[in-house]
Amino acid sequence: MNNQNQSSRRKFLQQIGATSLLAAASPLSSLAAKEKAEERILHYERKISPNDKIRLGVIGFGVQGHFDLREMLRVPGIELAGICDLYTGRLENAKELYGKDLFTTRNYEDILNKSDIDAVLIATTDCWHAHITEAALKKGKAVYIEKPMVKKISEGYGVIETQKKTGKVLQVGSQRVSSITYAKAKELLAAGEIGKLNMVNAVYDRQSSIGAWEYTIAQDASPETLDWNKYAEIVGNVPYDPKKFFWWRAYKEFGTGVAGDLFIHLLSGTHFITNSKGPESIYSSGQLSYWKDGRNMPDVMTGIMQYPDSPEHPAFQLTLQVNFISGTGGQERTQFVGSEGVMVVDGNNLHISHSIMPEAPGFGGYDSVFTFPKQMQEDMTKAYNAKWTDAQKQRPKKPDVNFKAPDGYDEHLDHVTNFFDSVRTGKPVVEDAVFGFRAAVPALSCNESYFQKKIIRWDPVNMKLV
Numbered sequence: 001m002n003n004q005n006q007s008s009r010r011k012f013l014q015q016i017g018a019t020s021l022l023a024a025a026s027p028l029s030s031l032a033a034k035e036k037a038e039e040r041i042l043h044y045e046r047k048i049s050p051n052d053k054i055r056l057g058v059i060g061f062g063v064q065g066h067f068d069l070r071e072m073l074r075v076p077g078i079e080l081a082g083i084c085d086l087y088t089g090r091l092e093n094a095k096e097l098y099g100k101d102l103f104t105t106r107n108y109e110d111i112l113n114k115s116d117i118d119a120v121l122i123a124t125t126d127c128w129h130a131h132i133t134e135a136a137l138k139k140g141k142a143v144y145i146e147k148p149m150v151k152k153i154s155e156g157y158g159v160i161e162t163q164k165k166t167g168k169v170l171q172v173g174s175q176r177v178s179s180i181t182y183a184k185a186k187e188l189l190a191a192g193e194i195g196k197l198n199m200v201n202a203v204y205d206r207q208s209s210i211g212a213w214e215y216t217i218a219q220d221a222s223p224e225t226l227d228w229n230k231y232a233e234i235v236g237n238v239p240y241d242p243k244k245f246f247w248w249r250a251y252k253e254f255g256t257g258v259a260g261d262l263f264i265h266l267l268s269g270t271h272f273i274t275n276s277k278g279p280e281s282i283y284s285s286g287q288l289s290y291w292k293d294g295r296n297m298p299d300v301m302t303g304i305m306q307y308p309d310s311p312e313h314p315a316f317q318l319t320l321q322v323n324f325i326s327g328t329g330g331q332e333r334t335q336f337v338g339s340e341g342v343m344v345v346d347g348n349n350l351h352i353s354h355s356i357m358p359e360a361p362g363f364g365g366y367d368s369v370f371t372f373p374k375q376m377q378e379d380m381t382k383a384y385n386a387k388w389t390d391a392q393k394q395r396p397k398k399p400d401v402n403f404k405a406p407d408g409y410d411e412h413l414d415h416v417t418n419f420f421d422s423v424r425t426g427k428p429v430v431e432d433a434v435f436g437f438r439a440a441v442p443a444l445s446c447n448e449s450y451f452q453k454k455i456i457r458w459d460p461v462n463m464k465l466v
Helices: 003-016 018-022 063-072 088-098 108-112 126-138 153-166 180-190 228-233 242-246 257-274 374-387 411-425 433-452
Strands: 039-041 054-059 078-084 119-122 142-146 170-173 197-205 281-287 300-307 316-323 331-338 341-346 349-354 401-404 456-459
Touching (some): 054 108, 054 411, 063 078, 063 119, 063 142, 063 411, 078 088, 078 108, 108 126, 119 126, 119 411, 126 142, 126 153, 142 411, 153 433, 170 411, 170 433, 180 257, 180 331, 180 341, 180 349, 180 411, 257 300, 257 316, 257 331, 257 433, 281 433, 300 433, 433 456
Parallel strands (some): 054 078, 054 119, 119 142, 142 170
Antiparallel strands (some): 197 331, 281 300, 281 456, 300 316, 331 341, 341 349, 349 401
16 A cells, blocks of 8 residues: 555544444534545444443343343443343353353343342343333333344334333344444435435345254253243243244244344344334235244245335335345345445445436437437437537446445444443433334334235334324
């Protein structure tokens, strides 16, 4: 890299700043007009200090509970004070990981009743999300609730109201909302880098048994080692079935399927980047294509949503896709299509390519003019050339934009750090109950549309089914 480019890079990094991208409260539009051809690799170093000790309780210590807790304990000042799970093997695992003196229980109320716990991570089956969240808030705990915030649309209003009444911190666990890559995408879209947005295509495919939720079932699984009665209590009288405990996402009684697990990520990211309140119509189609293992949720699903023209964004259409037996081997990418280009967000990378229409209208070639009489063709060609210059006939050129987060960047760590910052300082969270609800509704509506075979109508501003 030559000295001029090094100087340019340093200037860029000084302008952008690590902290300015964290919450992306306002678009950094001045940056979008500068140094378009540069491959932007952000030097990211977020200093985290433990201003106050926060004691954490965990409710639900499955796959996501393990991942979330691991990230949370990377934040200085966070102490683990207890873990609840309905399966005794996970409680044994918790003591193996965090010490034999760790408080463990199969009753989530024991966690909520502990006066020395300040905040709780709720990473349970979807059907318990709303119930435990409200109970935790009422007990004075700050809540980090995994996505989707609720299993049923009707539950969202109670969670929002309880959070307002208690005033306790609540953040939903969709980590892309804290991503510096998504913050950059938000900035570039707001600055008009791809022109006027009109379509978003979002894909989250997998191709593995684990990706399809066929998690390993514990050897000792039984009504004695896991509290099935408590687990199924909230959904009614469901006979004991260990698959419905360990593979719960695959069953509509307990989980929300591909829509609640993966559509929700695509929706949260899209809503953050566009500032959207949500779509006004939702339709989905799906099928059980390959994983015919007793599940009653589809393993392939497509959603089509119409977003209205609003103060936040122009009207656009969103397509969502999940394929659990995809020959691609699996992929996650969201493509924002505008009138002047395409922005693709792929993990921690962002790429923009441009295609801008010429100022002059089309004429000739695959056009009707050659079907006219010869003299008319000559006259019209002469008139066209007299009106438009060669420059006006050409498509304007604009260099690509590439943005990469640094190697090792972890949006998950940023998301949980933002949560604890809010607990300590009282500042607004990056993904509150209203945002979480507005992201959950379109995902949950995809399931409703699939089973009822109809279009779901939604008022995104007033948050009501139409």
